[in-house]
Amino acid sequence: MILTRKAVSILGLFITMVLSWSVAVAGTFVVDLTHPIGTFAPKGGDIATPDVSKPLKGSIQVPTFGAPAVYEVLPDFKTNRGHFGLGRFVLMEHHGTHIDAPFHYQNNKSSLETKTPDLRTMEELTANDLMGPVVFIDISGRVQSELDKNGGKPGSKAVTDFSNSSNNVVTAADIAGVSDQIEDGVWLVVNAGWSRFYKGSSLQKSPYINGWNFPGFSAAACDELIKIEKRKGVRINGLAMDNIGIDSGESGAGPKGDLVTDSWHCHVRGLQRGWKFVENAANLGQLAEAKPGSCHLFVGALKLVASTGGPSRIIAMCKS
Structure with missing residues (x-):
């Protein structure tokens, strides 16, 4: 699947809501049960093919039934006070x-x-x-x-x-x-x-x-x-x-x-x-x-x- 950063921002909101609730309830603690998903640059400009020689931010390969996730950095959207970072990625469902x-x-x-x-x-x-x-x-x-x-x-x-x-x-x-x-x-x-x-x-x-x-x-x-x-x-x-x-x-x-x-x-x-x-x-x-x-x-x-x-x-x- 190919998703933009905006499409997955709901996950950040979800985590924020859970963490906020835990702070409000005494005696609770939260455990993140998730492995990070490593990402790799596209090979030869092909968003569907990872270049495993170009890991992003120290990403490592893990056992999987498909290919590693590919992340392509898109041109920044610039404003007069900075810019928005944008990207898209491809990864297997499972x-x-x-x-x-x-x-x-x-x-x-x-x-x-x-x-x-x-x-x-x-x-x-x-x-x-x-x-x-x-x-x-x-x-x-x-x-x-x-x-x-x-x-x-x-x-x-x-x-x-x-x-x-x-x-x-x-x-x-x-x-x-x-x-x-x-x-x-x-x-x-x-x-x-x-x-x-x-x-x-x-x-x-x-x-x-x-x-x-x-x-x-x-x-x-x-x-x-x-x-x-x-x-x-x-x-x-x-x-x-x-x-x-x-x-x-x-x-x-x-x-x-x-x-x-x-x-x-x-x-x-x-x-x-x-x-x-x-x-x-x-x-x-x-x-x-x-x-x-x-x-x-x-x-x-x-x-x-x-x-x-x-x-x-x-x-x-x-x-x-």
């Missing part, structure tokens, strides 16, 4: 810290579980879709214990095991353990401590992906969440996590590891229900400092017509 709208995954007949799947695009999401109480799950201790087997770094499955059969992903037991908190409109937010590996120019070679061996929601965890929704007659708002796609590496890649065969289990089952996903979140460990059950999540998403998702400023407001 780049950086971002939200998936339900329309991001469209089921075929074999995977459809409802007669009326949620197929909303970004402009159709309501304000209530984009905020709600946080149900916090912290698996970072288990993840770190597994990483310690390899000097604190991700390794092969034989060394650091983040498969769905391990205890180093979000398990069905993790979901069952918070079942009393699962109500209409909540966001399940999971800290794996994985955002520290969010770096590298290659999707496949990055430790963040680690050969599709990384923590996330196991298939059993998503299945358990759906069972709880049905039993309680509720519908959550969505899931947020510090990995590339909510699903564990194994669930994302599928049993054949080809990314297309029986893959993306939570996407397949969850988005058709109206869940939204916040992916590549940052700073989730800070939510552990909050009073249990006191955090609310706010997603500053653009109301972009026909979009399947988009980079967003994610804010949590908590009580200490």
